[in-house]
Amino acid sequence: xxxxxxxxxxxxxxxxxxxxxxxxxxxxxxxxxxxxxxxxxxxxxxxxxxxxxxxxxxxxxxxxxxxxxxxxxxxxxxxxxxxxxxxxxxxxxxxxxxxxxxxxxxxxxxxxxxxxxxxxxxxxxxxxxxxxxxxxxxxxxxxxxxxxxxxxxxxxxxxxxxxxxxxxxxxxxxxxxxxxxxxxxxxxxxxxxxxxxxxxxxxxxxxxxxxxxxxxxxxxxxxxxxxxxxxxxxxxxxxxxxxxxxxxxxxxxxxxxxxxxxxxxxxxxxxxxxxxxxxxxxxxxxxxxxxxxxxxxxxxxxxxxxxxxxxxxxxxxxxxxxxxxxxxxxxxxxxxxxxxxxxxxxxxxxxxxxxxxxxxxxxxxxxxxxxxxxxxxxxxxxxxxxxxxxxxxxxxxxxxxxxxxxxxxxxxxxxxxxxxxxxxxxxxxxxxxxxxxxxxxxxxxxxxxxxxxxxxxxxxxxxxxxxxxxxxxxxxxxxxxxxxxxxxxxxxx
Amino acid sequence: xxxxxxxxxxxxxxxxxxxxxxxxxxxxxxxxxxxxxxxxxxxxxxxxxxxxxxxxxxxxxxxxxxxxxxxxxxxxxxxxxxxxxxxxxxxxxxxxxxxxxxxxxxxxxxxxxxxxxxxxxxxxxxxxxxxxxxxxxxxxxxxxxxxxxxxxxxxxxxxxxxxxxxxxxxxxxxxxxxxxxxxxxxxxxxxxxxxxxxxxxxxxxxxxxxxxxxxxxxxxxxxxxxxxxxxxxxxxxxxxxxxxxxxxxxxxxxxxxxxxxxxxxxxxxxxxxxxxxxxxxxxxxxxxxxxxxxxxxxxxxxxxxxxxxxxxxxxxxxxxxxxxxxxxxxxxxxxxxxxxxxxxxxxxxxxxxxxxxxxxxxxxxxxxxxxxxxxxxxxxxxxxxxxxxxxxxxxxxxxxxxxxxxxxxxxxxxxxxxxxxxxxxxxxxxxxxxxxxxxxxxxxxxxxxxxxxxxxxxxxxxxxxxxxxxxxxxxxxxxxxxxxxxxxxxxxxxxxxx
Numbered sequence: 001x002x003x004x005x006x007x008x009x010x011x012x013x014x015x016x017x018x019x020x021x022x023x024x025x026x027x028x029x030x031x032x033x034x035x036x037x038x039x040x041x042x043x044x045x046x047x048x049x050x051x052x053x054x055x056x057x058x059x060x061x062x063x064x065x066x067x068x069x070x071x072x073x074x075x076x077x078x079x080x081x082x083x084x085x086x087x088x089x090x091x092x093x094x095x096x097x098x099x100x101x102x103x104x105x106x107x108x109x110x111x112x113x114x115x116x117x118x119x120x121x122x123x124x125x126x127x128x129x130x131x132x133x134x135x136x137x138x139x140x141x142x143x144x145x146x147x148x149x150x151x152x153x154x155x156x157x158x159x160x161x162x163x164x165x166x167x168x169x170x171x172x173x174x175x176x177x178x179x180x181x182x183x184x185x186x187x188x189x190x191x192x193x194x195x196x197x198x199x200x201x202x203x204x205x206x207x208x209x210x211x212x213x214x215x216x217x218x219x220x221x222x223x224x225x226x227x228x229x230x231x232x233x234x235x236x237x238x239x240x241x242x243x244x245x246x247x248x249x250x251x252x253x254x255x256x257x258x259x260x261x262x263x264x265x266x267x268x269x270x271x272x273x274x275x276x277x278x279x280x281x282x283x284x285x286x287x288x289x290x291x292x293x294x295x296x297x298x299x300x301x302x303x304x305x306x307x308x309x310x311x312x313x314x315x316x317x318x319x320x321x322x323x324x325x326x327x328x329x330x331x332x333x334x335x336x337x338x339x340x341x342x343x344x345x346x347x348x349x350x351x352x353x354x355x356x357x358x359x360x361x362x363x364x365x366x367x368x369x370x371x372x373x374x375x376x377x378x379x380x381x382x383x384x385x386x387x388x389x390x391x392x393x394x395x396x397x398x399x400x401x402x403x404x405x406x407x408x409x410x411x412x413x414x415x416x417x418x419x420x421x422x423x424x425x426x427x428x429x430x431x432x433x434x435x436x437x438x439x440x441x442x443x444x445x446x447x448x449x450x451x452x453x454x455x456x457x458x459x460x461x462x463x464x465x466x467x468x469x470x471x472x473x474x475x476x477x478x479x480x481x482x483x484x485x486x487x488x489x490x491x492x493x
Numbered sequence: 494x495x496x497x498x499x500x501x502x503x504x505x506x507x508x509x510x511x512x513x514x515x516x517x518x519x520x521x522x523x524x525x526x527x528x529x530x531x532x533x534x535x536x537x538x539x540x541x542x543x544x545x546x547x548x549x550x551x552x553x554x555x556x557x558x559x560x561x562x563x564x565x566x567x568x569x570x571x572x573x574x575x576x577x578x579x580x581x582x583x584x585x586x587x588x589x590x591x592x593x594x595x596x597x598x599x600x601x602x603x604x605x606x607x608x609x610x611x612x613x614x615x616x617x618x619x620x621x622x623x624x625x626x627x628x629x630x631x632x633x634x635x636x637x638x639x640x641x642x643x644x645x646x647x648x649x650x651x652x653x654x655x656x657x658x659x660x661x662x663x664x665x666x667x668x669x670x671x672x673x674x675x676x677x678x679x680x681x682x683x684x685x686x687x688x689x690x691x692x693x694x695x696x697x698x699x700x701x702x703x704x705x706x707x708x709x710x711x712x713x714x715x716x717x718x719x720x721x722x723x724x725x726x727x728x729x730x731x732x733x734x735x736x737x738x739x740x741x742x743x744x745x746x747x748x749x750x751x752x753x754x755x756x757x758x759x760x761x762x763x764x765x766x767x768x769x770x771x772x773x774x775x776x777x778x779x780x781x782x783x784x785x786x787x788x789x790x791x792x793x794x795x796x797x798x799x800x801x802x803x804x805x806x807x808x809x810x811x812x813x814x815x816x817x818x819x820x821x822x823x824x825x826x827x828x829x830x831x832x833x834x835x836x837x838x839x840x841x842x843x844x845x846x847x848x849x850x851x852x853x854x855x856x857x858x859x860x861x862x863x864x865x866x867x868x869x870x871x872x873x874x875x876x877x878x879x880x881x882x883x884x885x886x887x888x889x890x891x892x893x894x895x896x897x898x899x900x901x902x903x904x905x906x907x908x909x910x911x912x913x914x915x916x917x918x919x920x921x922x923x924x925x926x927x928x929x930x931x932x933x934x935x936x937x938x939x940x941x942x943x944x945x946x947x948x949x950x951x952x953x954x955x956x957x958x959x960x961x962x963x964x965x966x967x968x969x970x971x972x973x974x975x976x977x978x979x980x981x982x983x984x985x986x987x988x989x990x991x
Binding site: 082083089091096099101103105205206207208209210212213214240241242243244320321323324326327328330332333334345346349369372373374377381 | 542545546547548549550551552553554581583585586587590591592593647649775777778779782783784785
């Protein structure tokens, strides 16, 4: 039997359905791989019993001749931002350590309903704030990749760093991610996997610990475009419990996958040629154009003139929302409570939040509180919302000329853990290409393109019109077929 | 104009009053969650995951709350904003699980409206007055802290957390405690007519923040203070009275009014400082990103409008103009939902039983409803079973009276028995002999006998001593055992005495 942990979502689903192997065998293989990969620190908690129970349910269904779901027999990692009934949910923060919800997020429930099983809760940047997975209270996540000639632990990207590390290391065939300003795409690019953030509203936010409500969007992370299409289909759908959920049917993305791009136009945004971008990244972008042209697409130049204002606007809007969203962690009802002797309510708040939140979270709460303050609100928040509208309008206009936009996912490849901690701004800049699509609520995906001179993966990003995940997936598939990205990290863990 | 003025040591002062009334919207579930809103439940028994602000929980607007706010706006002839938005008001407190209250600062659902308070000489309101209403917005209530459960700790009850409130903000158009009282009463009546709030101030369904300032007649507005959470009409009036006097005292002794939030103490009828402007929170309002703007469709608005009942002003006008009631009766009958509901039911029933237009019997029914029936019920006290006071029974009594079968006194007596026993009024009239004689023959015989027996008095009467007429009536009634129809008696006596 082949090593089951090399299989992706589609192969596992089809193999289980055909009877090539059982779901239990798959779950056991991945449980073992997870147990063997503690050095990656990709999981905060592992739930092997959950994976086995889901697998057994699928095997029984198959034995009974019942129809199997879209994710039947596929064990996955669940980013620890999704509330899971009976399993600790922390957002990688001390303030929620030990918090065990008695409810299940809509997205995770849909995945279980589709036959997926849970390997465990994946590590992430605390409250999804970070681009390197170094802000987790539960320790850094290491990428399975190493820089050629170095033994330094590399960043898996963030915030969905546990997800990217686990999928790249093949200890999970797929994982959930969430993307607020690149948190699916950037880690996918760093680790040589695929990840798609769908149109804002496709996936319910109900039961997902909130970072910035108007930007947060869940999506799948896996090793192929097909796997992403399958898993996104299982995650998406209207949810009346989320007022911002899209009330529209979920297309069968997998069935409509088509890498023939004849008649399609691919836009190249000129403003994305930014200073500070690695030459290798620019080269891979050029290569991407060639691939898509080869797939039949016409390449057109487009302009997104407000691109350079997107990141500053993001770092006003997202912290503003976060400062309010995180006010509920106050030590009153659940999670950490630090109540010094003889202290009152204000002391309890201060002590609890000082002890419970990490530095990056505190930094963003402070930024957010500041930009919403009386006297500053218009100068910052209102202005940022105007910029956001302009960024969205840029895309609208660009999409009058093209069907999908091709850009780099990140300005650099992965970097060693600890190497970017001096100045938070340099870290923020890593999301410069990812943030505009987030502000505009557009579907955007990263697919692996190549390996740089250091032996590290580089990703390419595709951005589509609202609701047009299909064009993004199709262009991604065209790149995947031509990039023939087969590199995998050598096992060191 | 109001004549209300405060006579200070240095001259007259006018009072300027604006009210922010918080009214709990009468719905079974909360503004953004499905949890129940029933009053008086065990602490924390009506708390959903959303109300407790568990991680990842999201608000979903309750359509019925929105509908009631819109209907209320329509009832005060306000502009309804088809596009409105929810904002977060951020502050930390133990009774506020989310760390913010979802409210509407920038784009409220209801804009400019107005409300009429009526002239009331007794209360010191000289003429009808329109009070402007600036806006109504919808927001969440907070939970409640309980400080008496533990020697060193406070407990939190989240049953009220997330309950829907309307904040109804008036213009500073009121100039006396009486006007403010009338405003609150009128607003309460409208809310109750519409059914958007039960108006129960004791249970906290309605409470007011009172903004007061004073100024010299005709001068610019003075600095105002806001007294929070005043929960009865009487307290609103007391708070204004006290606060206005306090401000006058401060100003006249050379001090300045500090813009601040104050608390009302119902025990002493006074107000005291809660926090000054310097300590005021910066609420960091911003649009709630969990919620889309609220857009109201034409159909929805049309349904809201169509479902509005006849409102107090329209009803009052109809009572005087169509039913011919006195302004006093019309006002009394329309003040409360229960009152007009009972009146209209009885009026319809009585008109049906008597086969007359409502207008023909309205005055009789109004007098019965406002004075006769309540008088009897009150006199009986615990002996009365209010359930026996059905519209059918009362209409039957009123019909007998209308036909002259019973007198007013007999009507009361019959009603008394009805209240005590629930027996049928017609049966009571028969069985208890509570009927008056309208048989002209019997009365005529009695009249003839009395005229014959009192020839001297007849002589005096005919000679111009008209006061003797009462004597003949009394004698006749006595002879008839008190059961003669007074109308018939009068008529016969007049004819026979010439």
